[in-house]
């Protein structure tokens with residue numbers, strides 16, 4: 127373990143037009159909120175050092191480590207369908223890259239660490255609430271097995287930020303397999319910088335998809351890989367009831383990780399039209415629209431790659447369209463396959479898609495809690511004595527019972543030991559998700575009472591989401607009517 131961070135940087139050596147060199151702003155009185163010790167060790171960083179005054183200074187941007195080459199990355203993006211040619215890290219600084227224990231290159235970025243040349247009118251800061259939200263949800267996603275950026279640490283800055291009112295400020299140390307976004311390609315393409323797009327594409331291939339370098343059509347193969355990863359990612363979101371909330375092209379990671387936990391939320395009662403973001407008035411990013419939006423975003427990526435795919439425009443378009451068309455196949459396979467696992471089936475028969483579709487429809491009609499329904503189905507799969515728990519989640523219990531008759535018949539066609547089936551189902555149906563009302567309570571305690579106890583506890587519960595923790599059963603429950611959070615502000 128070294129006290130010097132083992133940086134090994136690559137992005138900062140790309141052409142200077144891809145980013146701006148910056149220094150994180152110094153903050154007055156940094157105070158550690160949390161260090162993710164396991165992740166630190168995985169990166170070869172001593173968690174004790176990271177928690178020490180020297181480590182906290184680094185996390186707060188007060189002391190830049192020797193081998194760091196801090197930069198703010200440039201990017202553009204379609205925000206709610208509107209193209210903005212110049213966004214970029216307005217409040218984030220990429221300190222450098224670290225090769226982790228598995229040999230994977232990871233970015234270490236400070237989010238909320240001050241103004242950069244891309245800040246536009248913003249203050250470059252982050253408020254404590256959104257930092258805690260991103261920490262909780264990104265770590266929960268990782269524990270659920272969903273590709274995501276990670277949270278290495280959070281520090282309070284001891285300074286206030288001006289939002290709808292004055293709020294305590296914080297910085298999040300975020301780790302990602304890279305921060306290259308669809309918007310990074312768009313930034314270069316919008317400037318007709320084909321050479322830049324090629325350099326970026328080659329960089330991404332080398333970093334994330336080295337296998338395509340040896341193919342005859344590396345750029346269309348790159349598109350194929352990104353399409354497949356995004357399709358699988360969105361399927362995984364749907365399978366746990368996750369709503370990203372702000373699927374702008376600047377929030378689509380080329381590496382296929384979930385990035386930017388702004389107005390995100392997990393559904394309680396199942397309803398595919400659910401929207402949480404207060405600024406998403408049209409429901410553009412509703413739960414059920416996420417696959418279509420992902421495809422739309424990937425089409426924007428494809429447009430930037432056309433000049434690299436083929437000299438002949440028509441030929442390039444044909445190849446790109448073929449790559450984009452594969453989205454649906456990847457998505458359907460991942461989504462339907464995942465749903466079947468969730469109801470205890472591994473083979474796919476023709477009628478299975480309808481069977482699981484009817485369950486979802488019944489859940490929607492009855493506003494059944496998404497997470498609890500599937501978790502309790504694990505017990506019901508072991509025998510009808512488990513039905514009671516599921517039935518109780520439906521306004522009309524008979525609707526569930528009718529479905530369960532068909533389900534049991536279908537289960538019999540795939541004989542399996544009841545205990546084994548229940549155990550297998552419990553590995554894909556979490557008991558704990560970061561429910562919105564719980565996150566709000568954590569933020570409220572931290573911001574209003576300077577009490578981080580609820581945050582620590584929630585992070586600990588969500589680290590093992592597939593296990594029962596009877597002492598934390600209250601975290602598994604949906605909100606009571608008075609606890610329900612129906613809207614999320616983009617609150618930054």
Ligand SMILES: Nc1ncnc2c1ncn2[C@@H]1O[C@H](COP(=O)(O)OP(=O)(O)OP(=O)(O)O)[C@@H](O)[C@H]1O
Pocket residue numbers: 213214215216217218244245246247248249250251252372376377385386387388618
């Ligand atoms: N307080 C702020 N000061 C300066 N720029 C900001 C601020 N808040 C957001 N931005 C910039 O506005 C754009 C959109 O913000 P958004 O909230 O989607 O991103 P973010 O949460 O800051 O970053 P990321 O996507 O890296 O998680 C980004 O370019 C971001 O850097």
